[in-house]
Amino acid sequence: MKTSESEYRVEMTGISKCFGVVKVLENVNIKVKPGEIHALLGENGAGKSTLIKILSGVHPKDSGKIVLNGKEINPKNPHEGQVLGISVVYQELSLVNDLSVAENIYLHKLGSRKFWMNWKKITQDAQELIDSLGFKIDASAKVRSLSIVQKQVVEIAKALSEDTKVLVLDEPTTVFDPTDIKKLFENLFKLKEKGISIIYISHHLDEIFKIADSVTVLRDGVDTGSMAVSDTNKDGVIRLMIGRELKDLFPVRDVKIGEVPILEVKNLTAKNTLVHDVSFSVRPGEVLGIAGLGGSGRTETAKLIFGADKKKSGTLILNGKEIKTKSPVDAAGHQIGFVSEDRKEEGVFLPLSIRRNISVTNFDSISSKLGFINVDNEYKKVLGLIEKLNIKTPNSEINVKNLSGGNQQKVALAKWLSIDSKVIFIDEPTRGVDVGAKIEIYKLINEVAKKGVGVVVISSDMPEIMGISDRILVMHKGTFYGELQKDQFSEENILRYSIGEPLKQ
Amino acid sequence: MALTLKQQLSSPGGILKFLVKYNTIFIFIVLVIFSALISDVFLTSVNLSNLLKQVSGLGIISIGMLIVILTGGIDLSVGSMVALLAVIFALLVNMVILPVAILLTIIIGFSLGSVSGYLVAYQKMAPFVATLALMTIARGLGFIYSKGSPITFKTPGGEFMSNFANNSTLGIPNIAIVFFIIVIMTMVMLRYNVFGRLIIAIGSNEEASRLSGIKVNKYKFLVYAISGALAATAAIIVASRTNLGSPNMGMAWELDAIAAVVIGGASLNGGRGTAINTLMGVLILGLIGNILNLLNVPSYPQQVVKGVIIIFAVLLQRFESK
Structure with missing residues (x-):
């Protein structure tokens, strides 16, 4: 469709997916530019998570096309997705409790290339990464000992430890208090300046209107359209999400x-x-x-x-x-x-x-x-x-x-x-x-x-x-x-x- | 991916779909045809009734293993239990009248199984560990009570049992009839009885079962006790066939029983498995041994073939899933 120079970092077009007899996604489209924060909205069960899991390689798609930097990709597992530069912070935390923060952050690198790991360097790198996010967490601490907020931060650090091109955050703020949310947003703006594309899933419409540039709304597995945040308002988004008036x-x-x-x-x-x-x-x-x-x-x-x-x-x-x-x-x-x-x-x-x-x-x-x-x-x-x-x-x-x-x-x-x-x-x-x-x-x-x-x-x-x-x-x-x-x-x-x-x- | 492969497989029509769904029965039939083709002796009534006699004991403990595995557990003690209970039965036959000996043996089997059940259900011990302990205890007790050597039947009651175990009714070996009755009872229980439904429910989601108001502990306890009672039944049968109870009986039978259940498509995580498929698993294992014996294959290569068949059967079940 397009040559290698596309204005979008990632394009998902015509994505459909069934689980057994149940259709969860039908002809869904989403396009994100470099340096853009794109909100993905929809009620629970609308298909947001499935769409993300298709992008990152957890689930195979039934049909449709994923284009990253102008090239069609088909990640078969999350590791392939990660290598391509797609990192996802899921709602359910996926950390290993008995390993240290640093080990968790670089978990995906264990077993690749080198036989021996330089733990000192890894711990140092991890510490720098976390410090750069502005949170105070000891990189050598066991993940078990962290609070749920700190665990979420480790998840984000983990996603950023690779050369990330597309960062997906699935309801990252549910456990955060307002000051943490502020810190997170500052980090997101920094990443945005670096040209990373961010797909941001949240139920909090206030947050969306604070940070997102554009928004795509899913309803029952169908996308009801994408638009710039400046072209819509809360009521408009809600109507798209539930397809009727609240009452x-x-x-x-x-x-x-x-x-x-x-x-x-x-x-x-x-x-x-x-x-x-x-x-x-x-x-x-x-x-x-x-x-x-x-x-x-x-x-x-x-x-x-x-x-x-x-x-x-x-x-x-x-x-x-x-x-x-x-x-x-x-x-x-x-x-x-x-x-x-x-x-x-x-x-x-x-x-x-x-x-x-x-x-x-x-x-x-x-x-x-x-x-x-x-x-x-x-x-x-x-x-x-x-x-x-x-x-x-x-x-x-x-x-x-x-x-x-x-x-x-x-x-x-x-x-x-x-x-x-x-x-x-x-x-x-x-x-x-x-x-x-x-x-x-x-x-x-x-x-x-x-x-x-x-x-x-x-x-x-x-x-x-x-x-x-x-x-x-x-x-x-x-x-x-x-x-x-x-x-x-x-x-x-x-x-x-x-x-x-x-x-x- | 798995889905598309499955779709491809089933696209040519019903036959392939059927084969995938009933792969255990399919493997069984293929083995029977194969055996009949390569050996003249295989289809003789002497050989077939021998085959059935050989698998009946293992078959009965496999049914016990199945109901334990359905709850998500495992019972490693069954092989040793067969040895201990065969010794106990031989001792009892020589001491008391036959019905009492049979009844007592089954009660003792149930009680020993209850010990595993108690440890697993009420002390929250891992089934693997609890029944591993019972396994060595039972084997040890078997040697203690028998003083290390086989105990032969010496009474008319013993003679009666020996006759029963070695004879047939309407061409079917009596002990195979016992086995089949147990299979049929289990089938009915799993499909149409609350007990069967609940153990499957517990195996497929223990927490949901608990929150549905099911007495999870009671049922987990019971499956081990029943497995023990079935081990006693198997012990009576194998002891009667040979006219003696020996502490060396049932060596590694727990592994064969697990193999039979797994070949029968049951999931070791619990919640999936049927009596008829376990029966097929038992027959498949028996058939492999039988045909290899008829072909004069020594016992070591037999073990290799058995292992390969297990892998093959489980791989086939992949396509079925769901």
């Missing part, structure tokens, strides 16, 4: 909430986590939101009640009777459900079929006393749920790993929705889920509440938690700091309580 996302709450609490939690304190003195109640039909910063103890609270973590003290009262939940088995026995935020590790059985996934919590209703499963009943139940939850699949025997994030989440939900739960804890109900599935999941939560179930939703997604909850409790440092009624819902109020500040009068 259409959430169902109308018209559930009659019961008077008597279905579950009361009194002075719950954990043995091994920071959760302490947690007290709250949830009523039948109510959707109770739990907000708070990451690490404030929200997930730990749910796991504590569910019996997955050990309790030190406190009481649980279900329907007026005190119960003990020493393990998830007890909790499930008392008809308390828990949908984990970590869908792949704790929620679903990826290698098993949809049917086998859903049946796991359901055996009481579909098997005889001796444990023999009535297969007709099983199919009836599972197919009914697939239809009700609108899980997009050709049949019930598809393995869950071949479904999209949204459909996987529906399977995880189906496990608990199909039994008569009294209380369900749902941790991050729509993380990594596309917009269409989001709306369906919200509707589902609404319907479950309608049946008189007490639903507790933990979420970091502000619009989400405000959109679906009747009441929000905000956690701060392991306990509830404040409670917000519907008329008090605002991002600012949630944030204030999250950081331990009182509301503005």
